[in-house]
Amino acid sequence: MDEERQIVERIQKGDESALAWLMDRYGNDVLRTAALLLKDRHLAEDVSQEAFLLAFQRVNQFRSESSIRSWLLQISINLCRSRMRRAAWKRLFIREPVGDVAPEPSLTQPGSTGWAEKLTLREEIGKLPLTYREVIVLFYFHDMRTAEIAGILKEPEGTVKSKLLRARKRLKRQLEEGGWDHEQRFLEG
Amino acid sequence: MSNDFWKDERLGERLREEMNETLFSEKMKKAVVVRARETSKRSFWTRELTIPIPVVALALAALIAVPLFGWRQAASLETKPLTAERQPEDRLIVSGAGVFYESQLNKEEER
Structure with missing residues (x-):
């Protein structure tokens, strides 16, 4: 915690090496969170870079009650939400032309190597609504407790718990429908 | 589906494994440092300002009070025979x- 405080003080003074330290330590966490929430690698790269830049510019807004990691995740989740909103507005006004090209038929049969490689937990999480994705990512990927998630999402803990319950149910149903059980056995066997 | 899978560690582990190859590269770090350097060199006119809430509240109160006062004055003049x-x-x-x-x-x- 003392180390973090020193880093915050150095960033407040405009020390670039402190920013580099922050990226070395939390860069992967921030990028992976954005990638899981946005389902797009390039957008996630943009958002994660923007998150560190914002943290550098607004370091005075950091409150020491939370950890730097939580604060950075909070910034990146807010940025992801705003990107998703922007994308939704874009979709509303700019309708992309629907091509005549039919989707490629699946060449991979359930149980085959290709099929197992294709079916990823990440993709299944990506099918959930953003609000569920957030709690699932924070709970499972970051191994956070519900109280901590509530702090990051600025929501009551009860809300987080119920969201997590519903998200888990939905994910489980999705995985079962997608033959995840079969794939699990395939991987284990 | 086995219940083990729903144990927090297993699902988390699997997800972390899948995300292992997603890395915040050196190139990305350098780009952030360059942009941070640029923003810290910004001129006065492009700098971000933080206005305290009491100042904003006072300005808003003045903005509402001035036209209201003016309107009352004008109304009182109109009613004079x-x-x-x-x-x-x-x-x-x-x-x-x-x-x-x-x-x-x-x-x-x-x-």
Whole structure:
């Protein structure tokens, strides 16, 4: 915690090496969170870079009650939400032309190597609504407790718990429908 | 689906494994440092300002109060009767040139 405080003080003074330290330590966490929430690698790269830049510019807004990691995740989740909103507005006004090209038929049969490689937990999480994705990512990927998630999402803990319950149910149903059980056995066997 | 899978560690582990190859590269770090350097060198006019809430509240109050005060002043002027300007004993004199108050004609005479 003392180390973090020193880093915050150095960033407040405009020390670039402190920013580099922050990226070395939390860069992967921030990028992976954005990638899981946005389902797009390039957008996630943009958002994660923007998150560190914002943290550098607004370091005075950091409150020491939370950890730097939580604060950075909070910034990146807010940025992801705003990107998703922007994308939704874009979709509303700019309708992309629907091509005549039919989707490629699946060449991979359930149980085959290709099929197992294709079916990823990440993709299944990506099918959930953003609000569920957030709690699932924070709970499972970051191994956070519900109280901590509530702090990051600025929501009551009860809300987080119920969201997590519903998200888990939905994910489980999705995985079962997608033959995840079969794939699990395939991987284990 | 086995219940083990739903144990927090297993699902988390699997997800972390899948995300292992997603890395915040050196190139990305350098780009952030360059942009941070640029923003810290910004001129006064492009700098971000933080306005304290009491100042914003005061400015808003003034913005609302000034037109309201002006409107009340204007309303009070409108309601003043024109006859208040003349003396109560003033008489009306009708002549070929028009209708005048007596005091008005007296003033003209004095000139």
